[in-house]
Amino acid sequence: MNPAEYQAMYRVEDTLWWYQGMRRIAAVLIGDRLTPGSRILDAGCGTGGNLAWIDGDASRLGKPRTGFGVDLSEEAMGFCQARNLERVARASVCDLPFASESFDGVLSFDVIYHLGVTSDLAALREAARVLRPGGWALIRVPAFDALLSAHDAAVHTRERYRLASLKKRVSAAGLVVERATYANTLLFPIAAISRMIRRPSHEPGEPSSDVRPASGTAQAIGSLALRLEALALERASLPFGLSAIVLATRPREVHR
Structure with missing residues (x-):
């Protein structure tokens, strides 16, 4: 990503409706897989907000678990240090510095689509390698190449996915x-129009992302929309959206 985007992320990652929602x-999709004593890896932890959420949520729920994070960005590591996160390492998600079968869960939130990730398949294979048999991975990526915009240029998007290609x-x-x-x-129509207007070729100068503080009205509307989606996802999957998400597990046995 452009270095300035890490500062933007750090400023709003704890409070912006999108991150909270x-x-x-994610909590709905993971469900009861977050068991006491779990070791969770945030593969591509960025500025550390999700890693802090893992540890903080564990404390509130009385389910002690340990979060680890890796990111290749020096800027990201600096912000993780500012959060006093100790279990972080500067490393590529395509070459994780951990032993095989050492984690119960892996998070990959908006990571493998970046230009800086040399191979999304290599990153996914590394996630599978470090998972214990029966362990889970939650992978989220941006959806639909038709929505490529100045935001994607700022965060160095290689591609946006369809759910079928991510599953494959x-x-x-x-x-x-x-x-x-x-x-x-729920906000897909509005966001789609905005993204199509903000084509990289339509904006002069250095592109910037959509990551910025929201007005009170936008915060309330966005929060409500994602709360409703979380409730819906307790019962069914959603047919379209700005993000594609897959929950997967490592087989307990490999049949040869």
Whole structure:
């Protein structure tokens, strides 16, 4: 990503409706897989907001678990240090510095689509490698190439995915898809129009992302939309949206 985007992310990652709502959706999809004593890896942890959420949520729920994070960005590591996160390492998601079968869960939130990730399949295979048999991975990526915009230029997007292509790559990495859905659905029409207007060629100068503080009205509307989606996802998957999400597991046995 452009270095300035890490500062933008750090400023709003704890408070912006999008981050809060997508964590709520993640919690619904993970469900009761977050068991006491779990070791969770945030593969591509960015400025550390989700890693802090893992540890903080564990404390509130009385389910002690340990979060680890990796990111290749030096800027990201600096912000993780500012959060006093100790279990972080500067490393590529395509070459994780951990032993095989050492984690119960892996998070990959908006990571494998970046230009800086040399191979999304290699990253997914690394996630599978470090998972214990029966362990889970939650992978989220932006959806639909038609929505490529100045935001994507700022965060160095290689591609946006359809759910079918994400499922295919997750399966190719040796994981079993348990759940697949789109998310950020209710606001999709508004966001789609905005993204199409903000084509990279339409904006002069250095592109900037959509990551910025929201007005009170936008915060309230966005929060409500993602709360409703989280409730809906307790019962069914969503047919379209700005994000594609797959929950997958590592097989307990490999049949040869």
